[in-house]
Amino acid sequence: MKVLIIGGAGMVGRNLADTLVAAGQLGGKPVTELVLFDVVPAVTQGTDAVAVRVETGDLSDRATVDALIAPRPDVIFHLAAIVSGEAEADFDKGYRINMDGTRNLLEAIRAQPGYHPRVVYTSSIAVFGAPFPEAIGDEFFTTPMTSYGAQKMIGELLLNDYSRRGILDGVGIRLPTIVVRPGKPNKAASGFFSGIIREPLAGIEAVLPVDDSVRHWVASPASATGFLIHAATMDTAPLGARRCMTMPGLSVTVGEMIAALGEVAGPDKVALIKRQPDATIRGIVAGWPENFDASRATEMGFVADASFQDIIRAHIRDMEAAG
Amino acid sequence: MKVLIIGGAGMVGRNLADTLVAAGQLGGKPVTELVLFDVVPAVTQGTDAVAVRVETGDLSDRATVDALIAPRPDVIFHLAAIVSGEAEADFDKGYRINMDGTRNLLEAIRAQPGYHPRVVYTSSIAVFGAPFPEAIGDEFFTTPMTSYGAQKMIGELLLNDYSRRGILDGVGIRLPTIVVRPGKPNKAASGFFSGIIREPLAGIEAVLPVDDSVRHWVASPASATGFLIHAATMDTAPLGARRCMTMPGLSVTVGEMIAALGEVAGPDKVALIKRQPDATIRGIVAGWPENFDASRATEMGFVADASFQDIIRAHIRDMEAAG
Known part of the structure; x- marks a missing residue:
């Protein structure tokens, strides 16, 4: 089968691509061709069994998307997005890529007669906006507080409608914050959730800008890959017209994260966490969802991490395997 | 002040235009110019005090919308839409007018520096999709079952985001089914809700294609006009980032509607209703919302009809006034 990953150079896309190449199959069917599309070249290497083709381009260019869809991939993972901060800073770019780009993809599929691929779309818990109930249920309304969240929700509505119309077979998954992200610290407001684990484990100091009582909804990189593969292979009949779901995760406080770090790696690692309260980051984080009741996804077979440990x-x- | 009604030739737009011309003011400020835009010419006549300008065009043409916005109307009512049945039959037309047309309007406003009009947008209870709770609350999620509903919900998300960004001051109102619609019977699946009142009152037989137990969410034409005027003049600060609301209405069964007709107009009018069950219409109506808890709109000052009588x-x- 042919698989296309749009956003194949990002952290989530790369993990997925690496996993598909290593497994050589998806849902029991051999993956013969894997196309990795992104604005920068993806790095995953192919094997004799799985040919990897790397392409770069702009999702907002319809001709580019038409060319990408022309070989009729059986499964399309659409992970590409202008992230929250950038979509807020650049209004036009966010709408152009996140809204028009997603629509280009769906329209390119619609333009191919008799073609009906599985489309897995990564949405976000940014579709929700404060104030929140104690746990956000599957039927809670979506009132995004960022342009990114609005664009992601528009993508969900389009995915649902194109699926209902029989144009494609969509599954939309709202990912939790991915922790522990590998790599260098970044300036994302959520970066410290990974940083307070990743840096101490590497023997480096980490800054904690919020209180220990801050609660957040997280999943591991491996869980994210598992969600994507399940979304690509699941029976979609039980979803009916409601194709988008909040993925299961762990609701943990910063204090619980730090305690888990101590339990797994010892108190000397915990000592590398420096508390430097930052009013700006505190304010941003205060508007984020803390906890979900993701029963529907669990019923549909999506599996969360067992514990923060x-x-x-x-x-x-992962770090040991990567050397 | 200058007022623009997009969709000024439709039933709701015409009622609103007539009301504004008769009142000569909106929120206590004199209306000096009223522009009525639609695909066909609007019929409302101006007065010495209120100049009415009638324009026709296509909302999906950005240059047309730019020209419409160039005089910087203080209040814009956006009522225009490809209705549910047509948007379902013509996929491209529905998205072009309901989604791209709405976006053209918001983008035309954004293109004018320092301009920040009140924009009243009519959404629809079609943003909700079955299965429903007994009464749909203000925080129930939106899972449209038609392309029209998806397009209306995308409009809501855009209105919220453009308002949050300070580009405009939006209020989105989800209208109930309008009963009693004046005029001739039409082929809309919901047409009988008006027909079983309108036709008997005119001494004509009416067909009832569903059971007496069918429950529906309705408001009068006058209430719809009242909602629009309140949305145009209310203080939007209490809305925060959640600019769109289900309007209050009456949840009544067909049996209750018929009993009210008997009470107001007598049993000879009721005798003109002919029960001719229609499995297709029954099926369509079975997927529609029956009841809402529209507390938020009520708290925000929107007022529903007191009774079906x-x-x-x-x-x-209205019929007597119209002769």
Whole structure:
């Protein structure tokens, strides 16, 4: 089968591509061709069994998207997006890529007669906006507080409608914040959730800008890959017309994260966390969802991490494997 | 002040235009110019005090919309839409007018520096999709089951985001089914809700294609005009970032509607209703919302009809006034 990953150079896309190449199959069918599309070249290497083709381009260019869809991939993962901060800073770019780009993809599929691929779309918990109930249920309304969240929700509505119309077979998954992200610290407001685990484990100091009581909704990189693969292979009949779901995750406080780090890696690692309260980051984080009741996704077979300790242990294994 | 009604030739737009011309003011400020835009010419006549300008065109043409916005109307009512049945039959036309047309309007406003008009947008209860709770609350999620509903919800998301960004001051109102619609019977699946009142009052037989137990969410034409005027003049600060609301209405069964007709107009009118069950219409209507808890709109000062009897009496008065 042919698989296309739009956003194949990002952290989530790369993990997925690496996993598909290593497995050589998706849902029991051999993956013969894997196309990785992004604005920068993806790095995943192919094998004799799985040919990897790397392409770059702009999702807002319809001709580019038409060319990408012309070979009729059986499964399309649409992970590409202008992230929250950039979509807020650049109004036009956010709408052009996140809204028009997604629509270009759906329209390019619609333009191919008799073609009906599985489309897995990564949405975001940014479709929700404060004030929140104690746990956000599957039927809670979506009132985004960022342009990114609005664009992601528009993508959900389009995915649902194009699926209902029989144009494609869509599944939309709202990912939790991915922790522990590998790599260098970044300036995202959510960056410290990974940083307070990743940096101490690497023997480096980490800054904690919020209180220990701050609660957040997280999943490991491996869980994210698992969600994507399940979304690509699941029976979509039970979803009916409601194709988009909040993925299961762990609702943990910063204090619980730090305690888990101590339990897994010892108190000397915890000592590397420096508390430097930052009013700006505190304010941003205060508007984020803390907890979900993601029953529907769980019923549909999506599986969350078992514990935050497991998330830390998985990160340690990944780092050891990467040398 | 200058007022623009996009969709000024439709039933709701015409009622609003007539009301504004008669009142000569909106929120206590004199209306000096009223522009009525639609695909066909609007019929409302101006007065010495209120100049009415009638324009026709296509909302999906950005240059047309730019020209419409160039005089910087203080209040814009955006009522224009490809209706549910047509948007379902013509995929491209529905998205072109309902989604791209709405976006053209918001973008034309954004293109004018320092301009920040009140924009009243009519959404629809079609943003909701079955299965429903017993009464749909203000925080129930939006899962449209038609392309029209998806397009209306995308408009809501855009209106919210452009308002949050300070580009405009939007209020989105989800209208109930308008009963009693004046005029001839039409082929809309919901047409009988008006027909079983309107036709008997005119001494004509009416067909009832569903059971007496069918429950529906309705408001009078006068209430719809009242909602629009309140949305144009209310203080939007209490809305925060959640600019769109389900309007209050009456949840009444067909049996209750018929009993009210008997009470107001007598049993000989009721005798003109012929029960001719229609499986297709029954099926369509079964997927529609029956009841809402529209507390938020009520708290924000929107007022529903007091009773279905009042709705019938108002229709009788309108017909007498129209001769």
